[in-house]
Amino acid sequence: MQPVQPLQSVTSAHTDRSLQLTLFIVSLVTASVLGLIVLFIFRETLPALSGPGMLRFVTDESWHPLENQFGMLPMLWGTLASTALAIFLATPLGIGAALFCRYFAPRPIVRPFRALITLLAGISSVVFGFWGLTVLVPLIARFEPPGASLLAASLILTIMILPTVALMSEAAINSVPESYSGGAAALGLSKGATIRQVILPAAKSGIFAAVILATARALGETMAVLMVSGNVVQTPGSLFDPIRTLTANIALEMAYATQFHRSTLFVSGLVLTFVIAALAIAAHRVEHRAGSHHAA
Amino acid sequence: MVIQNLRLPFLDSCVALLAACAVLLSAPDASAQEKQDKKLTITGASTAAPLVAEIAKRFESANPGVRVDVQTGGSSRGVNDARSGVSDIGMVSRALSKEEKDLKSFLIANDGMSVILHKTNPVQALTREQVIDIYTGKISNWKEVGGKDQKITVVNKAEGRSTLELFLAFFKLNNRDIKAQVVVGDNQQGVKTVAGNPGAIGYVSIGTAEFEVENGQPLKLLPLGGIAATTANVRNGSFPLARPINIVTKNEPLGLVKKFVDFAQSTAVTDLVKEQYFVPPAR
Amino acid sequence: MQPDSSVSCAPGLMAAPSVAGSTLLTAQVHAKLSERLFVAAVWLAAALVAASFLWIVADIAFHGFAKLSWSFLTEAPRSSGRKGGISTILVSTLLILAVTVAVAVPLGVGVAVWLSEFSRRSSRTARVINIALDVLAGIPSIVFGLFGNAFFCVFLGLGFSIVSGGLTLACMALPILIRATESGLSAVPHDWRQGAAALGLSKAAALWHVLLPAAAPAITAGLLLGIGRAVAETAALVFTSGYVDRMPESLMDSGRSLAVHIYDLSMNVSGGDQAAYASALVLIGLLIVINAVAIQLSNRFMKSRIQPA
Numbered sequence: 001m002q003p004v005q006p007l008q009s010v011t012s013a014h015t016d017r018s019l020q021l022t023l024f025i026v027s028l029v030t031a032s033v034l035g036l037i038v039l040f041i042f043r044e045t046l047p048a049l050s051g052p053g054m055l056r057f058v059t060d061e062s063w064h065p066l067e068n069q070f071g072m073l074p075m076l077w078g079t080l081a082s083t084a085l086a087i088f089l090a091t092p093l094g095i096g097a098a099l100f101c102r103y104f105a106p107r108p109i110v111r112p113f114r115a116l117i118t119l120l121a122g123i124s125s126v127v128f129g130f131w132g133l134t135v136l137v138p139l140i141a142r143f144e145p146p147g148a149s150l151l152a153a154s155l156i157l158t159i160m161i162l163p164t165v166a167l168m169s170e171a172a173i174n175s176v177p178e179s180y181s182g183g184a185a186a187l188g189l190s191k192g193a194t195i196r197q198v199i200l201p202a203a204k205s206g207i208f209a210a211v212i213l214a215t216a217r218a219l220g221e222t223m224a225v226l227m228v229s230g231n232v233v234q235t236p237g238s239l240f241d242p243i244r245t246l247t248a249n250i251a252l253e254m255a256y257a258t259q260f261h262r263s264t265l266f267v268s269g270l271v272l273t274f275v276i277a278a279l280a281i282a283a284h285r286v287e288h289r290a291g292s293h294h295a296a
Numbered sequence: 297m298v299i300q301n302l303r304l305p306f307l308d309s310c311v312a313l314l315a316a317c318a319v320l321l322s323a324p325d326a327s328a329q330e331k332q333d334k335k336l337t338i339t340g341a342s343t344a345a346p347l348v349a350e351i352a353k354r355f356e357s358a359n360p361g362v363r364v365d366v367q368t369g370g371s372s373r374g375v376n377d378a379r380s381g382v383s384d385i386g387m388v389s390r391a392l393s394k395e396e397k398d399l400k401s402f403l404i405a406n407d408g409m410s411v412i413l414h415k416t417n418p419v420q421a422l423t424r425e426q427v428i429d430i431y432t433g434k435i436s437n438w439k440e441v442g443g444k445d446q447k448i449t450v451v452n453k454a455e456g457r458s459t460l461e462l463f464l465a466f467f468k469l470n471n472r473d474i475k476a477q478v479v480v481g482d483n484q485q486g487v488k489t490v491a492g493n494p495g496a497i498g499y500v501s502i503g504t505a506e507f508e509v510e511n512g513q514p515l516k517l518l519p520l521g522g523i524a525a526t527t528a529n530v531r532n533g534s535f536p537l538a539r540p541i542n543i544v545t546k547n548e549p550l551g552l553v554k555k556f557v558d559f560a561q562s563t564a565v566t567d568l569v570k571e572q573y574f575v576p577p578a579r
Numbered sequence: 580m581q582p583d584s585s586v587s588c589a590p591g592l593m594a595a596p597s598v599a600g601s602t603l604l605t606a607q608v609h610a611k612l613s614e615r616l617f618v619a620a621v622w623l624a625a626a627l628v629a630a631s632f633l634w635i636v637a638d639i640a641f642h643g644f645a646k647l648s649w650s651f652l653t654e655a656p657r658s659s660g661r662k663g664g665i666s667t668i669l670v671s672t673l674l675i676l677a678v679t680v681a682v683a684v685p686l687g688v689g690v691a692v693w694l695s696e697f698s699r700r701s702s703r704t705a706r707v708i709n710i711a712l713d714v715l716a717g718i719p720s721i722v723f724g725l726f727g728n729a730f731f732c733v734f735l736g737l738g739f740s741i742v743s744g745g746l747t748l749a750c751m752a753l754p755i756l757i758r759a760t761e762s763g764l765s766a767v768p769h770d771w772r773q774g775a776a777a778l779g780l781s782k783a784a785a786l787w788h789v790l791l792p793a794a795a796p797a798i799t800a801g802l803l804l805g806i807g808r809a810v811a812e813t814a815a816l817v818f819t820s821g822y823v824d825r826m827p828e829s830l831m832d833s834g835r836s837l838a839v840h841i842y843d844l845s846m847n848v849s850g851g852d853q854a855a856y857a858s859a860l861v862l863i864g865l866l867i868v869i870n871a872v873a874i875q876l877s878n879r880f881m882k883s884r885i886q887p888a
Contacts, residue, residue: 037718097628105619123809145449145495148477190610221719222719223814226481368817571658
């Protein structure tokens with residue numbers, strides 16, 4: 001790296017310590033927002049969780065809150081299925097788009113292409129839902145009614161999480177030192193081989209983080225899924241079955257729910273949070289291991 | 297899982313820190329009381345919100361200096377907020393239930409509900425029994441009721457929506473027995489779902505359905521018990537499936553609240569009610 | 580895709596002089612083939628991404644373009660948004676965004692710097708915060724909305740206001756921003772830090788003059804993702820910044836954001852579709868502008884600090 005501009009040499013350790021303290025407080029405040037949100041959810045779920053029979057969420061056969069049926073499992077399966085499928089589709093596409101941007105795109109295309117992906121990230125989920133409802137769902141319905149289905153939800157989710165995977169993967173790929181690819185080239189490796197054998201392994205943890213973030217986003221997405229998934233509470237048996245996700249359930253019923261019903265909706269929010277927490281912890285385990293391996 | 301990882305002192309300090317921020321930020325507003333007489337907050341049903349927001353705008357321009365904030369969130373929120381005093385007025389897109397009779401309700405519009413099909417569907421009418429059989433899954437193909445050989449897509453409303461309750465009550469159905477293929481939330485989602493699926497059957501607000509048909513959406517309104525689904529028939533009371541759009545208050549309205557309630561019920565807003573495809577109540 | 584199996588796929592190789600030469604050649608052909616396949620796959624992925632984007636935008640543009648005009652941008656909505664424009668909604672949206680950025684950037688960058696420069700990666704607090712961030716990123720936005728309503732609107736007494744909405748969105752944008760900044764910082768080679776230290780720079784100065792500028796593109800990318808998510812957000816804002824479509828007079832006023840407006844137009848207002856499409860177009864245009872400005876700023880920040888090589 002080239003030398004840095006001449007700087008005022010503020011070397012006092014005092015600055016550093018106060019900076020560290022400030023940053024620590026900032027981190028603490030931010031972390032406490034999570035603490036507060038979790039506390040908030042817990043407080044709201046209390047009526048449902050303290051009442052008799054928490055098992056009802058698992059054992060009741062379906063979700064009919066007005067008739068005291070609170071089975072959540074079908075919606076959990078719906079949520080997981082749509083997210084899994086979306087990740088399955090978006091991961092190769094997103095990494096492909098990132099590689100394209102970095103290594104293959106003709107120069108004049110690079111910036112427009114990246115701008116396009118960033119824009120995709122910013123299109124309102126309502127707009128995706130709107131498009132899905134008026135274009136995608138009727139299209140699927142022509143082959144296999146009702147159209148509003150697991151497939152529609154997964155496709156919309158794929159498009160929605162693509163930018164996250166693509167942009168974060170690109171950042172991870174860009175962070176691989178130039179010397180790596182230079183070395184590979186010196187060894188006579190082709191571009192494709194360099195990417196597969198050197199770049200992608202080196203960027204692995206960054207890409208992994210991107211996928212985790214995308215998974216979290218897919219699990220948490222609400223409005224777009226609500227508009228295209230059909231919202232029938234059932235365990236999906238095929239791609240063309242309508243499903244209801246936990247988030248869509250919250251959005252559909254929260255405004256109308258009272259007391260116990262409202263509380264159960266927060267339970268579904270909590271379930272989702274737990275799924276994501278489990279995912280995050282698992283990811284950190286993997287990353288942690290990879291990190292310590294790297295250091296060794 | 298996270299919770300186990302968070303050591304308690306850590307959480308405690310976080311909460312304490314935020315509480316401190318809260319105290320600092322929430323310094324009492326001296327002019328709050330003054331504002332109270334000039335400001336109304338209205339919350340509730342998303343169906344009613346566009347209409348009430350327009351009424352509020354006209355009310356504001358007729359009463360300079362007054363501000364009326366309209367927030368959506370659903371009928372039950374309208375009831376809760378009005379009861380707890382969070383809002384001055386609640387919006388409820390159905391008749392009040394027995395447990396809600398402590399509130400005062402004021403009719404501002406009526407809304408009919410019609411069963412709708414895709415325009416290309418040759419079926420012209422369905423009997424009450426046929427509708428029930430379709431919604432309970434006993435009939436699953438249009439040819440069983442004289443239509444094409446085509447799978448029926450049953451479009452139902454989500455639990456808690458007042459239109460669902462109205463529909464269930466009218467057809468004496470139990471929501472658990474309904475075998476729906478698509479469940480929708482807001483009215484327009486129902487309209488778009490049926491318009492995009494030639495085999496679909498759904499139920500939506502008559503006023504909006506009429507408007508959508510006029511504007512070329514491929515929909516068809518079915519008569520109910522031989523009575524055509526038109527806003528005219530809702531107005532004269534002959535159409536059997538209808539609901540009131542109410543605004544509610546906790547106590548007998550006074551002052552500015554009373555002024556607004558009277559305004560919303562007056563003929564000064566009849567054109568707004570029609571503009572939102574509702575039926576103005578008989579004055 | 581075993582090398583020997585591909586011999587049969589490449590009959591031209593049979594002419595190779597020796598067995599050893601043939602396997603070498605086969606390996607080369609195989610490598611060339613898989614290289615081609617790989618390149619094709621990358622192009623296909625890029626084409627699919629571009630195509631789906633263009634399909635959606637074309638659909639929106641096709642339906643909304645007729646409605647779009649200067650007056651659409653400068654007039655207040657009338658008749659629930661069917662007529663008139665979106666001026667008040669644009670102003671509210673921009674104000675909400677301003678609050679979000681003003682809160683999220685210092686907090687987000689601060690946390691990321693602390694995590695990557697001041698805490699040991701393995702320390703318990705850092706790990707808890709890291710996990711917390713991932714969880715935060717995945718909480719359904721509607722739950723954020725309900726939390727924002729309970730905490731900012733009611734508990735802190737901010738009411739339905741642009742501030743409440745902006746703070747709630749800041750909570751949502753933070754995880755992405757922190758994650759991106761962190762990865763940007765960790766990508767800065769270690770020699771730079773040592774170089775800065777060798778030059779006698781304090782950690783603060785090294786951060787401001789070396790590390791943050793180097794991480795600027797990553798921060799910008801994260802910020803844009805965060806802003807994108809925030810601008811697109813509907814569920815969280817209905818409960819916090821609210822539904823009022825009047826011109827906001829202060830940050831304490833309730834203001835309807837573009838996404839909420841689009842949702843209302845398409846789901847609650849019959850005859851609102853065209854205005855919904857036009858608003859969606861405006862939202863996309865707004866993002867183009869924000870992107871351009873952000874990338875410009877980050878480039879300038881990067882250049883102002885580091886001498887080009």
